[in-house]
Amino acid sequence: MERTITAAAVQAEPVWLDLDATVDKTIALIQEAAGNGAELVAFPETFLPGYPWWIWLDSPADGMRFVPGYAQNSMDSHGPGMERICAAAKEVGIYVVLGYSAKVGGSLYMAQAFIDPEEGLQGVRHKLKPTHVERTVFGEGDGSDLQVHKTRHGSIGALNCWEHLQPLTKYAMYAQNEEIHIGSWPSFSIYEGAAEALSPAVNTAASRVYAAEGQAFVLAPCGVVGQAAIETFCDTEVKKHLLNIGGGYARIFGPDGSELAAPLSPDEEGILYAELDPSLIAIAKSAADPVGHYSRPDVFRLLVNRNHTPKTVQVATLADAEPAADLYTVED
Structure with a gap:
């Protein structure tokens, strides 16, 4: 980082399971952040088309009814939705780190995109290991997803949710001289009072420790569960007790762990802003x-394999080989 910049962390509810409408909302938030002077804005985990809360509320078999619509509304990393968001970032001149469900062939991944206003899409990463029941929906990333991008605002990297509890993953990020880190979260509104590991106290602490441990600025955007989410995912009274309205705990931390922005109420949508002084x-x-x-x-x-892992490997056979000259000539 060569100068102080203004950065923004989003705390908002998506338009659940509606990609086009959430793209519209994403663009509106990008424009709002830029209009308030932000040069960088970060979005929650799987903001498009929303976090799949059904996975925490019932069996995988019950959740299958959500799968077709969720897959249909997940975003192609190089499709029209991404093109619209890149165009919006370019129009207002703001760097965007975007959380979304990425559709790659027949599989889905918990993705984060790095969007430069001039260069466009700098990179896309997939969560290395979806957490617990997330693995019923999403596939895994690989070593190429440990990305830190050089930008005019400094070196920017990102992880999702409980990747911040993986010590080796964190160290691999620190080793790339990360200066600004995006720690994206879906909201802290599930199993309130019954699972402390999922609580806002524990998980905001994870973001804060990352800042102090890696000596980086941490933007921790966070989703919100509103009445629309309850209507979408909770068709029984039991489910309404498991998933609560609110859960928004967006934060911005300095490299010494200090809190740089006043938080919003957990059920409030908005954007946090802070000055990041190198x-x-x-x-x-x-x-x-x-x-x-x-x-x-x-x-x-730490040994890190940062190579992309291809899903298929072309293996040559003798039948594929071109005729070759003799390697040896035997003379009488």
Whole structure:
């Protein structure tokens, strides 16, 4: 980072299971953030077309009724929905990190897109390991998804939700000299009072620790569960007790773990803004840089395979080979 920038973290409810309408809402939020001076805006996990809350409310068999519509409204990373969002980012001159369900062939992935207003789509990553019941809907990413992008605003990376509880994943990101990190969350409104690991206290702490541990700014956008979500996913009284309205806990943290923006109410939609001053990174790094002077590579080292893993490999056979000259000539 060479200068202070204004950054924004979205706290909002999608238009559930409606890709076109949520693209419209995404563009409106991009325009609002840019209109308020933001140069970077970050969106919640799977904001398009919304987080699949049915997976936490009943059996996978019951949830199959949602699957066709969810797949149909998931977004092609190079399709018309993405093109509209890239065009909106370019029009207002703002960098966007977008959370969405990506459709790749017949599979879905929990994706984050890095959109530069001038270059367009810089990259797309997929969540390395969907968490618990998320694996009934989404596939896994690979090492190529540990992305940190060089931008005019600094080095920007992103992870989804409980990827922030994976120590090795975090260290691999820190090692790429990440300066601004996007930690995207779906909302903290499931099993309230019954599962502390899913609570806002634990998960906002994960974002805060990431900031202090990696000495990076952390934008933690977060989804909101509103009445529309209850009507979409909760067809019984039991389900209405499991999924609650609210859950919005967007935050922005500095590289020393300090909170840089006043939070919204958990049931409120809006955008958080903060000034990101690069001098704060220098101060934090001087105390403890886990991949620099505060590391012990003689004791601990991390091996990372950052290659893309292809799903098919073309193997040549002898029948495919061209006739070759003799390797040896035997003379009498």
